[in-house]
Amino acid sequence: MKSRLKELRARNDWSQTEFAKRAGISRQTVSLIERNEYMPSLLIAMKIARAFDEPLEDIFIFEEEELR
Amino acid sequence: MKRQQRKFALAMGVIGGLVLGGFLIVDELENGMEWVIGTLAAIAAMTFTTSLIQTNRLKRLALAKEGLGADEGERLVSIRMSHMMDWLMASLVASLVGFGLSAMYMYIVPTWLIFGFGAFFVGQLIWMPIVTKRLTKLTHPDRDWPKDGDLASVMDEGEKYMMYEGMTSGFQVVMAALLFGMIVTIFYSVWTDIPQTFAFVAMAIIYLMGQWSYQRKYRQLEGE
Numbered sequence: 001m002k003s004r005l006k007e008l009r010a011r012n013d014w015s016q017t018e019f020a021k022r023a024g025i026s027r028q029t030v031s032l033i034e035r036n037e038y039m040p041s042l043l044i045a046m047k048i049a050r051a052f053d054e055p056l057e058d059i060f061i062f063e064e065e066e067l068r
Numbered sequence: 069m070k071r072q073q074r075k076f077a078l079a080m081g082v083i084g085g086l087v088l089g090g091f092l093i094v095d096e097l098e099n100g101m102e103w104v105i106g107t108l109a110a111i112a113a114m115t116f117t118t119s120l121i122q123t124n125r126l127k128r129l130a131l132a133k134e135g136l137g138a139d140e141g142e143r144l145v146s147i148r149m150s151h152m153m154d155w156l157m158a159s160l161v162a163s164l165v166g167f168g169l170s171a172m173y174m175y176i177v178p179t180w181l182i183f184g185f186g187a188f189f190v191g192q193l194i195w196m197p198i199v200t201k202r203l204t205k206l207t208h209p210d211r212d213w214p215k216d217g218d219l220a221s222v223m224d225e226g227e228k229y230m231m232y233e234g235m236t237s238g239f240q241v242v243m244a245a246l247l248f249g250m251i252v253t254i255f256y257s258v259w260t261d262i263p264q265t266f267a268f269v270a271m272a273i274i275y276l277m278g279q280w281s282y283q284r285k286y287r288q289l290e291g292e
Contacts, residue, residue: 017139025226028227029224031139044226
């Protein structure tokens, strides 16, 4: 799984701390997801999508093989 | 100037520990075991002083972190806190080992030193939760921490994941070290022809308790 979290955050010129506050999650969680070290739960993923106002599948991208 | 002051404070911590150790060695200690105990006192004093200095540096960094940028500042504060805890743990272990050895050799070690080690160890046990709570507020400034001190209840899944990873690797190391300690105890017992039954049984019970607690939690999380 790849996430576009870092890219979208940079586009909005938000720091991890600022984005974490907006999404209602911790900075540590943002950092872990951006480094691809942690796959978030559906709840956290939804919070992130809502903070960016983007559909979930535009932020978290799975390879076709992963979904089989 | 500030950097020089920090270096000076750090050097003073190291020198303070060495002076205390030197005093103990010159004043009271004569043979090999006493040298070991004196050195342990020096290490405990040095590491504890260094942890205190780092705590103060951490407080200043937390106040001034805006200049570093929000993310870098917060990351640095968290990492520095972890380093500070390393020093505090080193001091805790050094004073415990010092207390244990000086109590075992009580006929050659002055009584005040045995009690000193013990009091220092207990003092750190009291100090640790206080400083951890204070510093956690620095690493998570926006949180409303619960009064009962249950930090896990306000952590989100990413923070819990980090804690879990750290604790799991810590658990594995401690369990492996305990097994190694049991093997060394058996060899030592055979080599010296002195049964070490109490030490061996105590370690075996601690190992079993650790494993039992781990497996019980594992089954609970699996949904048994």
